[in-house]
Amino acid sequence: MQKLITKIFTRKTLKYVIITISAFLLLATIGYFSLRNYILQTALQKVKGSVEARTHLVFNVAYARFTGISTVELSGISLVPQGKDTLFTTDTVRVSVKLLPALLGKVRLGYLQVANTQLYLRKDSLQTNFRGLMKPAKKQEKKESANEDFSQTAFNYVKTLLRYLPDEVQVTNALLHIKYNDSLQHITLSSLRWVNDDFKAIITPQQGFGAEWVAEGFFDKHDIKGEVTLHGPEGIDVYLAGLVKSGLGFKKLHLQIDKLDYKNKALVFEGKGNIDSLQLYNARLATDTVVFGKAGGNLAMRINRSYVIVDSTSVFSINDIQLSTFVQFPIGKEKQYALSLKMQSTPSQKFFNSLPAGMFNSFAGIQTKGNLSYRLDCSMDGSMPDSLKFESELKKEGFEIVKYGAENFARINGSFMHTVYEGGSPLRSFIVGPENPNFTPLDQLGPHFKNAILTNEDPSFFHHRGFIPQSFRDAIVAVYKAGFKFVRGGSTISMQLVKNVYLERKKTIARKAEEAxxxxxxxxxxxxxxxxMFEVYTNIIELAPGVYGIGEGSAFYFGKRPADLTMAEAIYLSNIVPRPKAFKYGFEKDGTLKNWLIEKTNLVVRRMVQREWIPATDTLGFNPQVQLKGPAKNFIIPSDTVLINPTDTIIEPVDLF
Incomplete structure (x- = not known):
């Protein structure tokens, strides 16, 4: 055997083998260098055709070539929508391919260099230049995606992206422009350097939004772990301007990825983050900038074929308030929704001190003792919205108010000055108390108006503690059925009173939270x-433009005191409380009530009988019509009158007694 091997592998044989291999490598090298630019151009043409077919964007590369053994250089790259502003341009892209993996049929990138890039996103009345990127999927694609496991697909995309992520990345002068209607924002990635998992980026905001920001950290693409910290220079906040009158600012943001994996048919993510001196401004959130101090949390999330689930081990915090959170949101055919929030027993002073400034201004400086805990449990089968279960409870343990802060909530117990605001500006001020000749004590209100206003606004007012859980459930169900559009509220008289006495009238999330x-x-x-509370409420409710309280209202409409109102008159006044400025359009040309007001009056009467607030005998021969005898009759606009930009005239206070 040894002689046979020796005979085969003679020096002469080895010489021919080496010559053959060398010739093959030489020919392969010659072929590679001769054909590589042709192959590159062919590949670019295929990419160009695919991009333009799928997005209707014109894709162009002015120059492409190989430099060195395995480096590709592209220049003059652009994406331009037909007849619209250029979406994307970049001067130069250089990318190197690792040779050894390439010989084994695997594409692995060594480094990537990108210089002088601009991305311009525009959306206004004239054009939307990025619409081609959001081209709707074809019916067949939609059908296939419906049967696809989104979580596994997402994880596969992440793994693919990480596989092609270069070991070294260098980006210089990448500029992002965003034009939304009349607002133009821009931000520049001045430099990004990523080497051996560590990275650092310098970000330059537009003028007026502070100095350069620094983002630095690490990311291990093999274990899929990393962290990033974003901050400005020492003592200077990072501030981001929004496109819809919004803003976000902070001193330092830290995010950390602890786990990203696909196990048991679910995408699993675990991470944490915190942000110092968080500031938010949004017109829908609050009229003032909201300052959270410190905010953060730990997030454990799973995504499977049917649901996005935030695990109950997730905890989010605002200063000293910590909320354990569970969320289940359907993304498949099943429609089981769930939300759970829990705040363990917390010293009440820590709770109030932790409330965001600019969002709970009435509580600034309040001093308390005792503990508070909170629980919210909400679940619903989306196929049967009326199955909604909703439970919310803020529980006290030895809780007491030691001293009021910015607002003395007990001031309604005596006479006080009440100011009415319209559009954020003070409209009128008046005393709520016996000093005001139009003030009506509860015992002089008369039974008809009391029963009518309770029937229309809050029948269980004297029995609940400020909230009616069923009303919240009904409101949530109505919003869900309307496609998550607000269609109705669940305000009680207590909530209306608080809104009118202590808070501004502008509708914001902050106002609703503070109100509650x-x-x-x-x-x-x-x-x-x-x-x-009921006495104050009936003396401040708006009953016409500039007319507040039942004392002024009964005089303005009927020229009499509240106790002298007939049942029809009292019900009429209660019916216009939701829209007092529209009272002038509620009558026909002959002075009679419109049909919808008649029907509503009869409905109120039936409900008062059902609740045994009035005997059925009192409704015999009942006439829902009313005759205006006060100044209100001079403001009526008959239904057949043509209105051109109607305005609500402010009426001077009426003093008839």
Whole structure:
């Protein structure tokens, strides 16, 4: 055997083998260098055809070539929508391919260099230049995607992206422009350097938004772990301007990825983050900038074929308030929704100190003792919205108010000056108390108006503690059925009173949150009696432009005191409370009530009988019509009158007694 091997592998044989291999490598090298630019151009043409077919964007590369053994250089790259502003340009892209993996049929990138890039996104009345990127999928593609496991597909995309992620990345002067209607924002990635998992980026915001920002950290593409910290120079906030009158600012943002994997048919993500001196401004959130101090949390999330699930081990915090969170949101055919929030027993002073500034201004400086805990449990089968279960409870343990802060919530127990605001500006001020000749004590209100206003606005007012859970459930169900559009609220008289006395009228998320907390505080700590709350409410409600309280209202419409109102007159006044400025359009040309007001009046009467607030005998021969005898009759606009830009005339206070 050894002799046979020796005979085969003679020096002469080895010489021929070496010559053959060398010749093959030489020919391969010659072929590679001769054909590589042709292959590159062919590949670019295929990419160009594919991009233009799928997006209707004109894709162009002015120059492409190989430099060195395995480096490709592209220049003059652009994406231009037909007849619209250029979407994307970049001067130069250089990318190197690792040779050894390439010989084994695997594409692995060594480094990537990108210089002088611009991305311009525009959306206004004239054009949207990025619409081609959002081309809707074809029916067949939609059908295939419906049967696809989104979580596995997403993880595969991530793994593919990481596989092609170069070991070294260098980006210089990448500029992003965003034009939305009349607003133009831009931000520049001045430089990005990524080497051996560590990276650092210098970001230059547009003028007026601070100095350069620094983003630095590491990312291990093999274990899929990393962290990033974004901050400005020492003592200078990072501030981001929005496109819809919004803003976000902070001193430092830290994000960390601890785990990203696909296990048991689910995409699993675990991470944490925190942000210092978070500031938010949005007109829908609050009228002032909201400052959170410190915010953060730990997030454990799973995504499978049917649901996005935030695990109950997730905890989010605002200063000293910590909320354990569970969320289940359907993304497949099943429609089981769930939300759970829990705040363990927390010292009440820490709770109030942790409330975001600019969002709970009435509580600034309040001093309390005792503990508070909170629980919210909400679940619903989307195929049967009426199955909604909703439970919310803020629980107190030895809780007491030691001293009021910016707002004295007990001031409604005596006479106080009430100011009405319209459009954020003070409209009128008046005293709520006996000093005001139009003030109507509860015992002089008369039974008809009391029963009518309770029937229309809040039948269980004297029995609940500020909130009606069923009303919240009904409101949530209505919003869901309307496609997550607001269609109805669940305000009680307590909530309306708090809104009118303590808060501005502008509708914001902050106002609703502050309103709910004030209602809880007043109702659950007996700051004011139900009788006094109802008395104040009936003396400040708007009944016409510039007309406030039942005393002024009964005089303005009928020239009489509240106690002298007939049942039809009292019900009429309660019916116009939701839209008092529209009272002038509620009558026909002959002075009679419109049919919809007649029907509503009869409905209120039936409900008062059902609740045994009036005997059925009182409705015999009942006439829902009313005759205006006060100044209101001079403002009526008959239904057949043509209106051109109608305005609500402010009416001077009426003093008839």
């Amino acid at each position: 907390l004030i209602v809880w505080l007043i109702e659950n700590n007996h700051i004011s009696s139900k009788e006094r």
